[in-house]
Amino acid sequence: MNSSEHNKAPVLKLMDSGRGFGNLQIVSGLRRKDPEAAIALYERSSDRIHRLVWRVLGADDEHDDVVQQVFVHALGSIDRLRDPNALDSWLVGITLNTVRKLLRARKLRRAFGQRKDRPGPTFNKHDPDRQLLTSRLYAVVERMRPVDQISFTLRFVEGYALGEVACACDCSLTTVKRRLSRAKKIFLKHAQNDQILASWIESGDSCKT
Amino acid sequence: MQDLTKTLEQLGREVAGSLGTGPDAARREAMSRSMRSVAFSVFAPRRRKLLVPAFAALILILVASLATLKYLPRADAPLSFWVGQNAGTGDYGGWLRASAQENLPVRFEDGSQLEFLEQSDGRIFATDSKNVRIALGQGTVKARIQSGKKRRWTVEAGPYSVTALGTxxxxxxxxxxxxxxxxxxxxxxxxxxxxxxxxxxRIAKHDRLRIDQQCNQVHRHLNTQDQDITIDSEANQNQPPATKTAPARKIRRKHRAPVASLAPRGNQLSKWQEYYHSGQYLAAVQAAEQYGLTAILNEADSTDLWQLADAARFARRGPVARQALLSIRKRFGGSWRSKVAAFLLGRVAIEFAQDAIAAADWFKTYLREDPSGSLAEEALGRLIDACQKANRAHEASQSAQKYLRLYPDGLFSTLARSVLDQ
Known part of the structure; x- marks a missing residue:
């Protein structure tokens, strides 16, 4: 595995500062309904939003819709942003809220038997072992509560520290710990019935898969 | 609990490495285009007030209206449309899904019609009054577009788009x-x-274009009346991977290219495949053996063989895994699966048979066939290990030097340095 893929990224620093526009310019442009500001916002923050949604949902087939919803919601509610300097954390908040709503809606649909699980898109067809491991992990993660799933994936897949997870989810450190504890119990319960994940837990060696 | 946290961190790193950081470039590019149109539609610039005197403007509008009423389409508002047999009013951007029992018709104000076939879904967008965009999520949509209406109709399906005027x-x-x-x-x-x-x-009347991206193999069939142009990388399996970007062209006259059945194979899954999909790998291998390994190895397609190899590896049945992988190599040579099979044969050799010499040869085969493949780093690292175990010190040293040159911070860099230090 390429360890650089997993480098911790600052949660609240979305923007790449080398692309010209600053937060103030973007926010004032968005408030003036300037499409160029909307494009600048997307260009500067899309990489991080893509990454966040991709890692939390796990190469989901509704990934594109979620990212688009995030930006459409951001454009429509920019007037509610009080401090332009908080643009980055505000966008992270919108992203995680959008993801949480999606996960809740899915849980509800599943409860009424309306959603059939579909195989996710192929994202790493050259490495079928890891793809299988990934799909198994997310199959278990889907059984967690939405807030727990978000905390779990941010902590372990995206590699955030506990404090960063708390900051991103806008909750206390204690709440994050409680959510992670709950998520671990669910993970252990279901992973033991899965040959791939069970061997991981026993050995922690990727080569066994 | 501390150990579990460490295991989960390690598992998370593995999964993160597998997932990558987002969808591929083509999807991002499509999203970027989509976001641009969204930005402009959300923030449409306001029209400037005309400075022309009201009376002159009125005359001008009247004359222009009379002159163009007959020819110009109604361009002020997006087309209205109605969905389903009950013709309920449709909303732009909302999901349309056809049930498993019947097709879902969509009728537009200008007479154009769409029909989502059973179990298909998609969405309709109007980026402006002259553009209608249909995003097909899954399945089939049939379109009958009214000609001469000066509207641009685009059906987007995955990374592809189909643009039509009247057709x-x-x-x-x-x-x-x-x-x-x-x-x-x-x-x-x-x-x-x-x-x-x-x-x-450009696809004309009675023509058909079919692209099959499965397994990294590109099949393109372009049928033009009595002539087929087939661009088929599978027909050139011994070609290097460059066939995807510069595919060889074969022209077959008086012969229409067969189009594979698009029906999902789920209903035809045999017993061992059912076990495989439910994660019971040992049972899958046993069922395959009962069914007849020879028949599967000789007749199954590459996907099934791949699944059999996976099941056997996960169930630690090395000989079966080896046979399935060798069958892929033999019957589907040149495909990406054949290349990865060489790598997996190396792992099977060293993990199940402790045959370091055979493993080294397979890793070298993989590196020769796909030197820039996604497993190249791992194959080179495992080659160092296999050569060392096979007492091929010189070869191990050469591989270690190459590894450190290409991947100085790679996973096997410690092993490579230790080999060079000896």
Whole structure:
């Protein structure tokens, strides 16, 4: 595995500062309904939003819709942003809220038997072992509560520290710990019935898969 | 609990490495285009007030209206449309899904019609009054577009887009299998997307374009009346991977290219495949053996063989895994699966048979066939290990030097340095 893929990224620093526009310019442009500001916002923050949604949902087939919803919601509610300097954390908040709503809606649909699980898109067809491991992990993660799933994936897949997870989810450190504890119990319960994940837990060696 | 946290961190790193940081470039590019249109539609610039005197403007509008009323389409508002047999008013952007029992018709104000076939879904967008965009999520949509209405109709399916003015055509898309198909009954459409010429491919009446991206193999069938042009990388399996970007062209006259059945194979799964999909790998291998390994190895397609190899590896049945992988190499040589099979044969040799010499040879085979493949780093690292275990000190040293040159911070860099230090 390429360890650089997993480098911790600052949660609240979305923007790449080398692309010209600053937060103030973007926010004032968005408030003036300037499409160029909307494009600048997307260009500067899309990489991080893509990454966040991709890692939390796990190469989901509704990934594109979620990212688009995030930006459409951001454009429509920019007037509610009080401090332009908080643009980055505000966008992270919108992203995680959008993801949480999606996960809740899915849980509800599943409860009424309306959603059939579909195989996710192929994202790493050259490495079928890891793809299988990934799909198994997310199959278990889907059984967690939405807030727990978000905390779990941010902590372990995206590699955030506990404090960063708390900051991103806008909750206390204690709440994050409680959510992670709950998520671990669910993970252990279901992973033991899965040959791939069970061997991981026993050995922690990727080569066994 | 501390150990579990460490295991989960390690598992998370593995999964994160597998996932990458987001969708591929083609999807991002499509999203970027989509976001641009969203930005402009959300923030449409306000019209400036006309400075022309009111009376002159009124006259001008009247004259212009009379002169163009007959010829110009109603361009002020997006087309209204009605969905289903009950013709309920449709909303732009909302999901439309056809049930498993019946098709879902969509009728537009200008007379154009769409029909989502059973179990298909998609959305309709109006980026402005002259553009209608249909995003096909899954399945088939048939379109009958009224000509002469000066509207641009685009059906987007995955990374592909089909643009038409006045025509009748159908688009089929199976995202999971990467199968895209467009068939034109009348008029002309322009298809754009990856693996196609940058300016797009024009598909005329009675023509059909089919792209099968499955398994990294690109199949393109372009039928033109009595002549088929088939661009088929599988027919050139011994070609290097460059066939995807510069595919060889074969022209077959008086012979229409067969189109594979698009029906999902789920209903035809045999017993061992059912076990495989439910994660019971040992049971899958046993069921396959009961069914007859020889028959499977000789007749199954590459996907089934791949699954059998996986099941055998996970169930630690090395000989079966080896046979399945060798069958892939023999019957589907040149495909990406054949290349990865060489790598897996190396792992099977060292993990199940402790045969370091055979493992080293397979890793070298993989590196020779796919030197820039996604497993190249791991294959080179494992080659160092295999050579060391096979007492091929010189070869291990050479591989270690190459590894450190290419991947100085790679996973096997410690091993490579230790080999060079000896």
């Amino acid at each position: 009748e055509f159908s688009v089929h898309w199976i995202a999971e299998l990467g199968i895209f198909e467009v068939e034109v009954s009348s008029g002309v459409v322009l298809v754009q997307g990856p693996d196609l010429e940058p300016q797009g491919v």
